[in-house]
Amino acid sequence: MYSFKNDYSEGAHPRIINALVESNLEQTPGYGEDSYTEKAVEILKQKIKRDDVDIHLFVGGTQTNLTAISAFLRPHEAAIAANTGHILVHETGAIEATGHKVISIDVSDGKLRPEDIKPALDAHTDEHMVKPKLVYISNSTEIGSIYTKNELEQLSKFCKENKLFLYMDGARLGSALCSEENDMELSDLGRLVDAFYIGGTKNGALIGEAMVICHDSLKEDFRFHIKQKGALLAKGRLLGIQFLELFRDDLYFDLARHANKMADLLKNEISRAGYKFLINSPSNQIFPILPDRLIEKLEENYSFYIWEKVDPDNSAIRLVTSWATKEENVLAFIKELKSVIDSEQ
Amino acid sequence: MYSFKNDYSEGAHPRIINALVESNLEQTPGYGEDSYTEKAVEILKQKIKRDDVDIHLFVGGTQTNLTAISAFLRPHEAAIAANTGHILVHETGAIEATGHKVISIDVSDGKLRPEDIKPALDAHTDEHMVKPKLVYISNSTEIGSIYTKNELEQLSKFCKENKLFLYMDGARLGSALCSEENDMELSDLGRLVDAFYIGGTKNGALIGEAMVICHDSLKEDFRFHIKQKGALLAKGRLLGIQFLELFRDDLYFDLARHANKMADLLKNEISRAGYKFLINSPSNQIFPILPDRLIEKLEENYSFYIWEKVDPDNSAIRLVTSWATKEENVLAFIKELKSVIDSEQ
Amino acid sequence: MYSFKNDYSEGAHPRIINALVESNLEQTPGYGEDSYTEKAVEILKQKIKRDDVDIHLFVGGTQTNLTAISAFLRPHEAAIAANTGHILVHETGAIEATGHKVISIDVSDGKLRPEDIKPALDAHTDEHMVKPKLVYISNSTEIGSIYTKNELEQLSKFCKENKLFLYMDGARLGSALCSEENDMELSDLGRLVDAFYIGGTKNGALIGEAMVICHDSLKEDFRFHIKQKGALLAKGRLLGIQFLELFRDDLYFDLARHANKMADLLKNEISRAGYKFLINSPSNQIFPILPDRLIEKLEENYSFYIWEKVDPDNSAIRLVTSWATKEENVLAFIKELKSVIDSEQ
Amino acid sequence: MYSFKNDYSEGAHPRIINALVESNLEQTPGYGEDSYTEKAVEILKQKIKRDDVDIHLFVGGTQTNLTAISAFLRPHEAAIAANTGHILVHETGAIEATGHKVISIDVSDGKLRPEDIKPALDAHTDEHMVKPKLVYISNSTEIGSIYTKNELEQLSKFCKENKLFLYMDGARLGSALCSEENDMELSDLGRLVDAFYIGGTKNGALIGEAMVICHDSLKEDFRFHIKQKGALLAKGRLLGIQFLELFRDDLYFDLARHANKMADLLKNEISRAGYKFLINSPSNQIFPILPDRLIEKLEENYSFYIWEKVDPDNSAIRLVTSWATKEENVLAFIKELKSVIDSEQ
The missing domain is CATH 3.40.640.10 (Type I PLP-dependent aspartate aminotransferase-like (Major domain))
Incomplete structure (x- = not known):
């Protein structure tokens, strides 16, 4: 997890x-x-x-x-x-x-x-x-x-x-x-x-x-x-x-820059996968809107906050990155997200 | 006044x-x-x-x-x-x-x-x-x-x-x-x-x-x-x-009943004069919506709060009655209101 | 009382x-x-x-x-x-x-x-x-x-x-x-x-x-x-x-002057009767020290605060006068006080 | 220091x-x-x-x-x-x-x-x-x-x-x-x-x-x-x-025991040197009463609070020990204290 x-x-x-x-x-x-x-x-x-x-x-x-x-x-x-x-x-x-x-x-x-x-x-x-x-x-x-x-x-x-x-x-x-x-x-x-x-x-x-x-x-x-x-x-x-x-x-700025970079990576890939965001957030918190079924699957291996229900089938979640987030964590998350999408099609 | x-x-x-x-x-x-x-x-x-x-x-x-x-x-x-x-x-x-x-x-x-x-x-x-x-x-x-x-x-x-x-x-x-x-x-x-x-x-x-x-x-x-x-x-x-x-x-209830009666009298007559109210208020505060010009005239001899602007030409005012409000005060106010209306037509 | x-x-x-x-x-x-x-x-x-x-x-x-x-x-x-x-x-x-x-x-x-x-x-x-x-x-x-x-x-x-x-x-x-x-x-x-x-x-x-x-x-x-x-x-x-x-x-000063005058009258008479005071208080509150037995008697017809125990047999009481204190009230109190003293001797 | x-x-x-x-x-x-x-x-x-x-x-x-x-x-x-x-x-x-x-x-x-x-x-x-x-x-x-x-x-x-x-x-x-x-x-x-x-x-x-x-x-x-x-x-x-x-x-108790032991050591040696204490304090704070001149000398190499003036020539100081106080620190302090005393005699 x-x-x-x-x-x-x-x-x-x-x-x-x-x-x-x-x-x-x-x-x-x-x-x-x-x-x-x-x-x-x-x-x-x-x-x-x-x-x-x-x-x-x-x-x-x-x-x-x-x-x-x-x-x-x-x-x-x-x-x-x-x-x-x-x-x-x-x-x-x-x-x-x-x-x-x-x-x-x-x-x-x-x-x-x-x-x-x-x-x-x-x-x-x-x-x-x-x-x-x-x-x-x-x-x-x-x-x-x-x-x-x-x-x-x-x-x-x-x-x-x-x-x-x-x-x-x-x-x-x-x-x-x-x-x-x-x-x-x-x-x-x-x-x-x-x-x-x-x-x-x-x-x-x-x-x-x-x-x-x-x-x-x-x-x-x-x-x-x-x-x-x-x-x-x-x-x-x-x-x-x-x-x-x-x-x-x-160091303070290096750490923040890293956190942002990890958030951008998440944002870009989630966007590329076809999803929208609740708000434009150019910092280390992002709020993608995902189908509830997808969210449920992701929750098996990842923890994050479900921010708000957007419509009956979709919710915005909050993903936060930090100085400690590794690129491999992000890539693994994206991989999982994509594999769930693929398996559903 | x-x-x-x-x-x-x-x-x-x-x-x-x-x-x-x-x-x-x-x-x-x-x-x-x-x-x-x-x-x-x-x-x-x-x-x-x-x-x-x-x-x-x-x-x-x-x-x-x-x-x-x-x-x-x-x-x-x-x-x-x-x-x-x-x-x-x-x-x-x-x-x-x-x-x-x-x-x-x-x-x-x-x-x-x-x-x-x-x-x-x-x-x-x-x-x-x-x-x-x-x-x-x-x-x-x-x-x-x-x-x-x-x-x-x-x-x-x-x-x-x-x-x-x-x-x-x-x-x-x-x-x-x-x-x-x-x-x-x-x-x-x-x-x-x-x-x-x-x-x-x-x-x-x-x-x-x-x-x-x-x-x-x-x-x-x-x-x-x-x-x-x-x-x-x-x-x-x-x-x-x-x-x-x-x-x-x-006494407490007699006084309140009198205040309400005076408010009702105001309400009925203002209503009869063709005006609406901001809210149904069956107590001693009423909120008639009147033309701003009329309000201005009324303010010459009466004081009351202008509650809110309703549209560019009309505002709701607040009229409050009490145990001390006399029927003659109410009738005089109504008379003045009607005379202003008449003079404007 | x-x-x-x-x-x-x-x-x-x-x-x-x-x-x-x-x-x-x-x-x-x-x-x-x-x-x-x-x-x-x-x-x-x-x-x-x-x-x-x-x-x-x-x-x-x-x-x-x-x-x-x-x-x-x-x-x-x-x-x-x-x-x-x-x-x-x-x-x-x-x-x-x-x-x-x-x-x-x-x-x-x-x-x-x-x-x-x-x-x-x-x-x-x-x-x-x-x-x-x-x-x-x-x-x-x-x-x-x-x-x-x-x-x-x-x-x-x-x-x-x-x-x-x-x-x-x-x-x-x-x-x-x-x-x-x-x-x-x-x-x-x-x-x-x-x-x-x-x-x-x-x-x-x-x-x-x-x-x-x-x-x-x-x-x-x-x-x-x-x-x-x-x-x-x-x-x-x-x-x-x-x-x-x-x-x-x-008026404000007249009333205060009267209250003080009544307190002075009390003070002088109590002093004359041989009692001391807890503190010099040249205003409308006085604190005579009286024998507890005397206090008890006085309490039958007068109410006042017992301020503090001074020794095993005596306490200070607080007497407050005001614009409303009449000279006759003060004189009656003093008379009572003296009569209790006399009856005890 | x-x-x-x-x-x-x-x-x-x-x-x-x-x-x-x-x-x-x-x-x-x-x-x-x-x-x-x-x-x-x-x-x-x-x-x-x-x-x-x-x-x-x-x-x-x-x-x-x-x-x-x-x-x-x-x-x-x-x-x-x-x-x-x-x-x-x-x-x-x-x-x-x-x-x-x-x-x-x-x-x-x-x-x-x-x-x-x-x-x-x-x-x-x-x-x-x-x-x-x-x-x-x-x-x-x-x-x-x-x-x-x-x-x-x-x-x-x-x-x-x-x-x-x-x-x-x-x-x-x-x-x-x-x-x-x-x-x-x-x-x-x-x-x-x-x-x-x-x-x-x-x-x-x-x-x-x-x-x-x-x-x-x-x-x-x-x-x-x-x-x-x-x-x-x-x-x-x-x-x-x-x-x-x-x-x-x-660990919690071991550390406290050590601090107390260091305080006891200080206390015993100061007592042996002929000084009294402001209060009996069987814990890691002690309050020896020392001549002001001695205190002044000790302050050259040690920091501590001067707690209160006891008489014109003496004050109580507060010495606090902790888990981190080493026996050598205590011994050095005592040595210094004794050497000051000796030099004054």
Whole structure:
């Protein structure tokens, strides 16, 4: 049984593991005040090309989102997210648990544009309603789509004009930035969003997400919030060592590029076999629409999520690739898919 | 300028004021432990025909909703409400501020039915999502519609089967129960919902809402929650005196019946003048659709909310009547409406 | 049975009731946007001698405290209060329920001085601890003591130097400002504290507290917080009418002066009878230490709180006077007290 | 520079690292539903000798405490802790941030006994105060003391009688259970407390704490709370693998025993050199009282916390040992200490 369920089925990239092994018996200060974390932060600032951002390392995505959003907002302020947004559907009301409403915007491709947000702003007119204050976007989105530089620039401009913070969930930022359709780099994010995080868990780290705070007014006392939410790791080095290894050269991007390449291979072959996709997703998640009988057969040797029923006989499935997906795994899957098709004809 | 903006434009019904005046210099214990409150509670229990409900008096609706819902739910549990629900749109995220998500259900008439709720339950499958636990309904709804006994029975049954608490916001319960289309009484609510409140503010009281907790598991320590939310009135007598006066005979229902009668009069005459309504609302809020030019003229002498644009030339407005609306106010409004129409032809 | 239990045993001063009666059938806008509230706010600003403060009317004290403090603090910030502080001991954890720790400072007289606060600041050194940010004081305090102008000036200076907001709970501010030992007036508060509230409930109003926000950075969007906490009264006029009546002349101060006078009378006579007091309280709460047998006798015709056991045979009781306490009530109590003493000798 | 600052200065015990390396490329389900976690849970249940406890793995201590306590309490309920309790002093108000007050009890040795708690219960009499509901203890405590079986039995009995949940923070449980003065084992905890966690971070794990819920009423929906607080690790295997390795034989206890042995060695030698200790701490934290001049010298080559000033010339320092402390490190420290003493005479 091989799994295309997600990009966190394995441990960490061997270089990460190796870095942990090598530093293991060294003594370091706790709580992220070690030299590994310092170096990792320094290198990240170079990649973002801004020395004035604040960077904090977290263990996981939900933790990062809830700590940041609750730190950034006053009690009466709300976040705005696409209806597919992770904070809306898959974080057990973590943001609401910190006291803030999340306003859901219906979109079809997981992305928010100014014209999607405008009506929500217009509908919130006075103190009988929450005050929308932060726009939450994901890149790549929960359904694999990515933002173009132009889209992000327009969104950024709109947010500034409307005094909204723009926050990007980068759980799969590596895959987004290494997509063939991408035209941005880390330094664009530093310029266009107020805060974002660079996801490690889903791109080769054992665990870890790097929060980057760009907007000055969001920086103050942030470590208090990290600690209060239970997110200040005693052995902060564990995160520092990993991000240092991921970014001291281009390992982070190499891994994401590989994941995308494997997804493209799957996409091309499935397309060639005559199937369509639920959405154009130029990243490491793809959503082919397959006959239910075919899906059933594939499930004998592969695990993946059935995303949604498309019509009585067909469903979209989600296939996720990662740094750990081998070309031979992909080829075997395609071979199986084709053999099932052939046997049915 | 006469206002049809809402049902809380005046002070209180003179009998209420009188009761306050007469008891004014009497000394009573604080925090709702006075004899007026005791008697009011006793009488309410008789009207509900259940001796085993717990009754607590509050000052206002948002306060009542947030205290009750946060007391009833555990941190991971969520409320479900129609998209027009007051807690969703007009309470500044008060429920979320206590940590709970409110799941919005799109409906056209302000009412929830089992088939509206079912998909939301089905979509919440595991611990990555909140657990829907309480269904919030309003009667009458925020757009004037009311529940029939049959509808409430089905909803109640559905909630029991799915281990959901059923909570009714009765800000305008008087108007609902005195509607010509109503077939329920207070005792039906005591049987069919787990908790509800009887709105006083919008039906003749100076201020005040009476919370009725029917389900045993929701009763424990409720006064702690009232106090913690800042809702335990030092001079609790102020609420007790009012509810005693409203319910020692049928004043509460007489006032609601009058408000409905005034709304019906408005409705019939507007209908006769050839206009339609946004929704069938057999209570004290009506939503006629009028030409914008006509609305503009009416606004010279009357205040009311413009509810929504219906087409380029017409809008729905909201007219609210109350215990304080006099027949002469209604007739004058109708006369003005007709004269504007005549002058335009 | 006559009660000296508190200063909210009766309804409202007749002039307040009268003002409510007279305005009763007038239509006004809701939510504090009526002309009574506007006028009340204007007059209060004149009394405070600052046109740039923001004033918001609330129903009760706990509600006011929790709304203000949660609006003023960021999630990691804490309030500091004397161990007798109302928010610490008698509000069911209302502040903590909004997410904020309240740091308790042991003092003997209910008052905070810079040297009491300093150690708490010194003990909170980094992000593993909350950040003290607001100093909560009461005037008069929960045990009847009051601040002198000099004390408040020093505290104000200390708070400014340490970037702490200074917040005054004025539930019994009237009694404090009308104490014979007082040397401040409302305008001093406007100058020395960042926010405070003027208590109405305990000084002749039916209900009501007037929140005054002096520090600019605390003003923004405050009405959102009021609404979110369920504290925005639909019939806001109810509060406006009362504060207008209390402050259009000096009724508020006249009532407080009367309450103090009654307390002084009690104090002098009890003192003359040979008893001591738990604390010097030059306001409308006094704490005589009486023999338990005497207390028992007095309880036959009077109700009051037994504050604390002082030694095996004596306890301190709390006697509270108000605008409604008549001299004859006080004289009768003293007569009874003396007759019990005489009968025992 | 060698550090005795804490027990999390190094990475993980080599066997833990090795287990991570060996399993690294294996695919497993996420969120703690992998076979490693399952096996770890099974083995822990055997050690606790109860098959009916629920076990959940967390990343860190503050996260564990806040998730558990907020899941266990209703909004009006409070925790009780010793004044040294970690949740009171070193978690940035994390518990308050979830809405709950923590009642502080002054004790001198970090431990709570029924007679310490009783006055707090007596002082909380009605709904104007929070309702104490959970007793938080640490074992070993934050100052190195440990509970005896008899003490815990009495505390457990007291809690049951007063309907209080008893919760044990076991960040350093290994050291407590392996202390020479200890007379309990894991199975006693399963019998005597309602929930506790077994700390991994401070005893050889890279990261990780194992929460054990014994009381049935605390178990329901616990995974929802974990996810909502951002504590549900995508790569849950990371925790499972570690706890499996720590408990598949007695590694966990071997490591704790070693840490204690190193602390005992330090203690004996410092004692022999003529110094006293702030507190009797039979675990891996010791608090010798040393002359300030000696401390200054030691700081040249060793890092440790200066705990508190004892008198003008002496301070207590904290020395912490761990699985990673080598006998040679201890001996070198003692040698240095003695040489400083000698040089001063």
